[in-house]
Amino acid sequence: MKITFYKYQGTGNDFVMIDNREGIFSHETSLVSKMCDRKFGIGADGLILIEHHDKLDFEMVYFNADGSQSLCGNGSRCAVSFARYLGIIQDHANFLTIDGEYEADIKNGLIHLHMRDQQNPKKFDSHYFLNNGSPHHIEFVNDVDKKDVRNLGATTRYSDAYKPNGTNVNFVQVKEDHTIYVRTYERGVEDETLSCGTGITASALAAADKGLRSPIFIEAKGGKLEVRFEQNVDKSFSNIWLIGPAEQVFVGQFDI
Numbered sequence: 001m002k003i004t005f006y007k008y009q010g011t012g013n014d015f016v017m018i019d020n021r022e023g024i025f026s027h028e029t030s031l032v033s034k035m036c037d038r039k040f041g042i043g044a045d046g047l048i049l050i051e052h053h054d055k056l057d058f059e060m061v062y063f064n065a066d067g068s069q070s071l072c073g074n075g076s077r078c079a080v081s082f083a084r085y086l087g088i089i090q091d092h093a094n095f096l097t098i099d100g101e102y103e104a105d106i107k108n109g110l111i112h113l114h115m116r117d118q119q120n121p122k123k124f125d126s127h128y129f130l131n132n133g134s135p136h137h138i139e140f141v142n143d144v145d146k147k148d149v150r151n152l153g154a155t156t157r158y159s160d161a162y163k164p165n166g167t168n169v170n171f172v173q174v175k176e177d178h179t180i181y182v183r184t185y186e187r188g189v190e191d192e193t194l195s196c197g198t199g200i201t202a203s204a205l206a207a208a209d210k211g212l213r214s215p216i217f218i219e220a221k222g223g224k225l226e227v228r229f230e231q232n233v234d235k236s237f238s239n240i241w242l243i244g245p246a247e248q249v250f251v252g253q254f255d256i
């Protein structure tokens, strides 16, 4: 059987998107990894199903390229853009994710994703850690481009400290103009991706602990994003928004 899929990208984090409101696609992880394979399939960092929800606008079911599941910030932004393309929403969305209910707005062509309130990222000697729906190890470095993100990221991701679930690993450089440049090794893709939305949000909150103020502008290999937030007296964060573009790239058919 052939199914129609849509390819989306959010600052270079790319996803196969399927309208699964009629339940044609079973949640089969081997099929997910086959479709996401860059040599034998369509090629993507992840696969997203848009499904019917009785009370909310839709449910987003997200899979990493290897079929594992977690919260995806860029994937959520792409899902909102796809939901508008399908006519499910206009400029506002309330939807279910693996991390519970989320909301988003579309303004001036950008997707604004409202992230959960957070405590201050946990500070260690050489890094920060924050789980904002997905786990993020955050290291501040002088020159991100000199980092071997794939190998260093894999070493941390598989280290004893993060067993058994592993973590995503972010390398962050604070630039002179107070923007940050973030490169991320993603668990479930097992490689560097061009952008990671939850990683960029976690990195921006860790940068706030170092004195940066909202809004924080972020450069990733795949484009630019913005994170806005309010920092409370107890150092927790509320009203956190991840803002950036999400675009449809092409439409195709795949034999399942």
Ligand SMILES: N[C@@H](CCC[C@H](N)C(=O)O)C(=O)O
Binding pocket: 013, 064, 068, 069, 070, 071, 072, 073, 074, 075, 134, 135, 168, 186, 187, 188, 189, 193, 195, 196, 197, 198, 199
């Ligand atoms: N690309 C994502 C993060 C996806 C989940 C992550 N790989 C994990 O398994 O924790 C994003 O944009 O947030």
